[in-house]
Amino acid sequence: MGPMIRVEGVAKRYSRKAHSHRGYGLTDFLREVFDRPQATELRKDEFWALQETSFTMTRGESLALIGRNGAGKSTLLKMMNGLTKPDRGVIEMRGRVQALINLGAGFNPALSGMENIYNAASLAGLKHREVRDIVDTVIDFAELEDAIESPVETYSSGMKARLGFAVAVHLKPDILLIDEVLAVGDFAFQNKCFLRMEQLKQDGVTIVFVSHSHNTAIKLCERALWLHQGQVMAEGDATETVQRYLDYLESLEEKKFLAQPAPTQATKETAPEKAPATPKGEQRYGPVVSEETHVTDIVCEVRVGGQSTDVVPVHSAVEVTFSFRLKRRVEGLSTTLNFFREDGLLLGIVTTLYEKRIEHIHEGHVTCRFSLPHIDFAPGNYVIMAPISEGQGYLWRDVARRFRVTGNGTVAAGALHLTHDFELHHE
């Protein structure tokens, strides 16, 4: 038995400019009509959305397509579904193909869920009788018994996703192509969908899955194909390929991070008499009091092995030194380190507030050293937001330091990369 999917040397180009996009469309259409060979190279303003992509899949296999936005994943999926022609190469698909590129495609919002089930199933080629046979199962799977006669325009995006997915997976496909479409459903339904996809795999359905969730890609697929700017960067075992992709993303982040000026030094060197306006982005870490009216000479250092650094290997012991000079006598001084992920997620705090280590401080230089025996943050960029407070009021509260946690070669998921060990017993 041959492969279910064969993709060989496939390439697709698009134009960057709307005018030439239409112009080339006309040329390509006329060439198609008069059987003239299509241009094999790029024309003016064009770029390769996908280049020289090849792979094969057998029955029951599953492949994750990973990569950043614009990598060519959806383009590849569309060509595999026959929605658009490749500009080079060959795609062969064996058996009934069902694609979930947009869950609401073909839905009419003014019609009921029931009518849309019939419409969506008929678009997949099912006859009325065949739809009637599966309609109860679809409704049951979508958990929409109470809303099935309501117009789809009254559905939430999650309900639409449930309906669309339920229809697609009950059409008995041989090949299932899924774009990133499950993100809108709630966790319980996502879980149900993944269990259903596992069942489909066991039934021999070949699955191609586009995902930005690396965990999902690894859990659902044995293989992964990493695309970057239209080129295949890696293809093989899902865990290894995802790890290579994550390493690449991490290296990108590191470059970006190293290109940023360190906040405290930069403030010191460039600060005019009046503090500059705080960038709006900093407000994701809570209120900002950046004027040095009460404190000055603020320095925050992250040390690993006694060396000041901005790059912290995961699980390493870290010492954070936070020092400043009080301009006046302060009663009830406390200081805190809020550790935020760069996107604003608060991971944890260390503070002197509850243990009252600092009290009745007169004006002068203050240094706090915080020791953290394990930094278990997942690889990524982090921000230390450090309030200096007098009682309930902030004397200063701003980003004191940024640092980066680097990985140790294992796949990380979630906000933390927990130190762990495990034993496996099998009977």
Place this chain on the structure above:
Amino acid sequence: MPLPMSEPCVRYTATSQSRHPATVGRAICQGFVNARYTAYRLALKDIKGAYAKSSLGLLWDLADPLMFGAIFYTLVAAGILHPGEMAIPYALFVTFGMLLYLTFTESLLASLRLFRSSRGLLNHVKIAPEALVLSIFFRMLFNGSFRLLVLLTLTLMMTELPPSGVVGRLLDLGFFLLLFPSLIMAGMAIGLFLAPFNALYTDVERVVGLIILPLRFATPVFYTISSTAVLLLNPVAILIVNLRDIATHQGVYAPGALVAWLAVLAGTFAVATYLFHLAVPVLSERA
């Protein structure tokens, strides 16, 4: 479970489908046969969607041409307009003219806009292009059925039995009903032929809009046209004249020209369907 050997293997390449026109022809024929239910559901979806939030529904589609017809009827009755000599009451003449011309233009525009109106589907769902074509035909038949009801009722009310009696009347009306879809086909043939170009440049639709307006006055919609040349060279005119004459028991006008135009329109429809089939995978993303 191994796949049966007969399991279809679909192949997508950059090679033009035109290299094997017979294969494309077969695919189109299979598309029309296999996509009937899909086309029916698409048409039903469009119809229900279009009138889901309207109390009067399709009556609005009838209102515009009937209002136009009423204005012309009033102008003729008041002696302001002179539509020429005619064998049937003017009210019947103008109602036929308006509703038949509307059927033609509606078919033309719906086909012309097919890429844009189906963009969401074409970009996300693999669908036989013929299902879309057939769905337009079903939709036009549905809209046309209400117009036919109005026309047949008025015909029965305003015309006398032909010399051949009830049988003659039934034969005439049967012939009229048989010929009616050709008007839809005429609109669809022109619309589908231009649809790929309209997908890329909406100027096509604007030009068509500009032509449709004066064409109505070069077609016996509001008044009779005495110039034989105009009637014979305008396929819409020859179809409308014949549909009206047959329904009102006046016989077939220029049967040779009618058959010739029907053949030309059928050929154009076939070519246009072929072009549309080729255009879908090339242009769907650019519409």
